[in-house]
Amino acid sequence: MSRLSETYPPDRVVLREVGLRDGLQMVDRYPSTTAKTEWLHQESAAGVGHFEIGSFLPASSMPQFADVRQLIDVCDDLNVHSAALVLNDRGAVDAVQTLVGEIVTVVSATEEHSQANARRSQKEAIALVGRTVDLARNAETQPVVHVGISMAFGCSIAGEVDPDDVVRIAVACAEAGANVIGLADTVGVAGPDQVGDVVRRVKNELGNVTLSIHLHDTRGMGIANACAALDAGVRVIDGSLAGLGGCPFAPGATGNVVFEDLVYLCERKGFATGIDLEKLFSVREIVATEMPNEQFFGGLPRAGTPRQINWRA
């Protein structure tokens, strides 16, 4: 069995907890390494097995991710899968020298956003995917390479995004050797029919490539969009504890789709997650103590799991 099919078995749903990365992307106050370690320990004990835990970027620009190497080791000790973001060659070189299980990189769905956000063309971003894949293939640890296509459902700069462009970029990333292709609703504008449509188009073109979906609940569509992605065959879904992580273009907006509610969605749709929601609720306390200014979202933790019905898959 390959590392990919061990990490993302095609016959089950995997929920990726991205709170430690995307949830901390924009905050000015963030948990200590000790608290992050406790976060990982407790979520791991609750049954969460996949974590995006930081970025390989200079600590001077992103101090909240300065401890990425330590958290990779924590994940290794806990025997859970770790993923970290790299946005340049330096980061990729650094990443393959660690025990990280997955390297995540990003290509924008629009040339305008690529230039404005990463100061490079889409073509250059795809070339970085290729170089990252080469590094990963030559690494002892054989990390999975995951490319997120940002702005896949609408762009903060270019506006509407042509699904054909998303398919074209997905194909280019797959040709460059990416193991997982992610579709990201970076600014939280997607609707469920659109999500289903784009997923189906990419799947039609790429066959059984592993697809992931990264959703923001900015307009309240997060769970409905996750549902549509599942219906269209996606089996890897990002979420963050309490919906941490806002929208850079809408201060005060809701953040990533709520991890706890995703668990309920999956179970009610017949996909067993193996995750203990009650244990997950208590992880919020660590995060709340460390980030007292953050808003916490999600229906499940307020109401609790239903006692009278069997909601488990």
Added chain:
Amino acid sequence: MSRLSETYPPDRVVLREVGLRDGLQMVDRYPSTTAKTEWLHQESAAGVGHFEIGSFLPASSMPQFADVRQLIDVCDDLNVHSAALVLNDRGAVDAVQTLVGEIVTVVSATEEHSQANARRSQKEAIALVGRTVDLARNAETQPVVHVGISMAFGCSIAGEVDPDDVVRIAVACAEAGANVIGLADTVGVAGPDQVGDVVRRVKNELGNVTLSIHLHDTRGMGIANACAALDAGVRVIDGSLAGLGGCPFAPGATGNVVFEDLVYLCERKGFATGIDLEKLFSVREIVATEMPNEQFFGGLPRAGTPRQINWRA
């Protein structure tokens, strides 16, 4: 054209604002009649055309609905559709003497809940539907009769609910002459596949009866469940401004599915609502002033509508 097809045209989606009824069901502080009137005026100006505005119950037990007759007249003046709840014969007799456009009554999906909540059997509740239909047919105003099947997706007392029971009750209500059959996730436990399944079963049995769906966002599934109901052919959806209205079985839980987010869902799925979301956001201010202890939910009002993409149907 009948009153029913004027009120609920089968070829378009109608969103029913139930904030003035279900949103006030459990509160101890509620808006003045003047503020409710302003709420109706402003939402009507935003394009909302269907309101559930109270109950015909003794003011001594439900003082928040003591002004139901005045609000019916406000709706009549505004030329919007009004609906009000009746739970007994006295209420039905009172209702048909007003200009109310729709009488809503309730049958529980389970005998246990029917006895515990309404102190009558399901059979007695269906007999009340029949008597209400007779009164409505003999009334000059010819109000629509809408029966909500509460606990249709899970019951706070009986637990799991057999979809066959829901179908059986829906058929009995239709035979008793109900114009609209509503499926209510009263305790907010449903998942989207379940919603689609139950809707399809009822539609298979009842052909083109007008179906409505009433959802609570208790476990964060509200919008996903609305999406599933639309996909299964439902065209009448309840929601409340800011998600007002909690869950009697889960203090602090989220309430009805958020009306503003429903508008976005419908537009993104190709169903034009004619509703101006920016105007709707400002209605929150009235409600917030009158009910300062209520929590407000919803992604849209925090983030605003997307500027760069055409999200309208």
